[in-house]
């Protein structure tokens with residue numbers, strides 16, 4: 001059975017009677033209305049408002065396959081089962097059915113539809129705590145389904161409580177969560193007892209790290225909400241949130257513990273294997289490198305297909321990391337300088353998702369161009385750094401940091417080359433230099449966030465507010481990949497640099513200008529609130545130099561701070577009080593400011609001119 005077949009079977013099983021779920025599309029990898037996180041990392045994420053009680057337009061029973069990305073797992077990739085990008089098969093009851101339907105249905109799907117061996121299935125349930133009782137109901141249901149008692153385990157909240165933030169203590173106020181019941185597939189005790197297994201003298205169980213069990217599904221009984229006082233409140237509705245990793249199900253169905261040997265990865269692994277002339281599975285380190293390249297490039301392709309571009313911030317930074325790590329692991333396997341290699345990894349991913357996510361194939365050329373450009377840039381960076389290293393007699397941690405700062409030369413590569421020159425460099429020295437640099441730029445940024453402004457005159461203050469309006473309008477017209485790269489304001493004009501891969505068309509420029517002027521003519525209020533950094537990001541504020549801020553930041557909102565505001569940004573100010581003070585805004589010029597970066601110059605009509613002209617001239621351009 002292939003991944004595509006498993007996905008199709010699951011979705012039709014949950015759509016069919018008596019389950020009657022409605023199929024909803026996968027949300028994009030980058031969340032649309034959730035500034036608290038960079039990526040959708042579980043199928044429930046876009047459904048949070050509905051799990052909390054808002055009625056979903058499609059009803060109370062939903063199913064889908066959600067494209068998911070877990071950046072926290074980047075370093076874990078390389079073993080047989082960790083991935084950054086994966087698909088999560090999901091079904092939800094929004095205050096409809098509960099445990100006695102969910103557990104038998106999912107069991108039926110696994111054993112009858114997928115034909116998994118019932119004897120190899122193990123399950124776990126929540127063992128209870130001071131607030132929530134042990135999940136005896138699930139235990140009774142599993143037993144009734146024929147799962148033997150010694151295949152049912154109970155664990156505490158660390159293992160059998162699910163919320164986006166983890167255990168009940170870690171949940172944020174307003175967040176939903178609940179006890180869960182996980183399903184595992186057994187790959188045999190010999191893995192635990194193997195002479196090289198560090199666990200061989202301990203008792204094995206489904207959450208043992210020996211590799212014997214693979215988790216293939218999780219039914220969360222989402223019935224609690226965390227309150228601001230730290231307690232848990234029962235939600236008005238009892239929800240089910242099931243998620244099962246498609247790639248892991250594929251591994252179980254095909255009786256392999258290694259997700260990279262299933263058809264989810266076989267085409268990309270074959271190409272990597274040919275290009276590097278390495279055999280998958282032969283050498284442990286080489287196999288690890290091949291898995292990392294396959295995982296990261298698959299993730300990179302899916303991210304670009306969903307509108308992410310490589311950059312130094314937020315999602316773009318994660319994408320850049322994926323590409324760079326893939327290239328460095330390819331270098332380890334002997335492939336370097338051939339960006340055709342990077343390009344050749346797009347087609348297998350596009351073909352894999354031809355029917356499930358056709359937009360990947362449709363954008364194949366664009367994805368290839370973005371990857372080849374980025375690879376070329378990084379390639380040059382590495383070459384420059386290599387030349388510098390050649391000139392050095394010895395490399396210490398501080399010099400390694402300089403190479404990093406000047407050329408973006410990664411620590412791992414510097415370390416590798418120093419090692420090959422017969423010396424070891426000190427990672428602590430590197431990190432110390434890195435921390436000093438961060439502290440310095442934080443101090444520098446206090447000045448910077450006083451404005452990036454030449455002065456605090458009325459004119460520059462107005463232009464500063466206009467910059468926020470421009471930034472928000474760019475994102476509305478061109479997309480949320482737009483991120484600030486720089487800003488410079490004089491009394492005469494504003495200059496704004498931002499990430500965007502191509503020239504902006506005259507029509508787009510007109511629309512951007514129109515939006516700015518519409519916000520001006522609405523005379524929106526500009527309000528400021530001080531908050532801590534985390535709070536500010538949760539509030540939806542854009543903050544593109546976040547690592548440079550101190551702990552308390554100012555957040556400026558243009559428009560209704562409690563409703564659909566026009567713009568919200570972390571910023572030092574100052575700003576005008578109402579947008580009507582600005583006068584008419586004109587874009588004077590749009591040009592390139594480096595690879596993947598565009599620059600806009602604009603000005604406001606001089607003060608003392610009658611603001612009434614603003615509205616009249618709105619569509620004059």
Ligand code: SER
Pocket residue numbers: 041042043044090162218219220241242243244
């Ligand atoms: N949200 C749960 C998980 O990610 C089940 O879908 O495991």
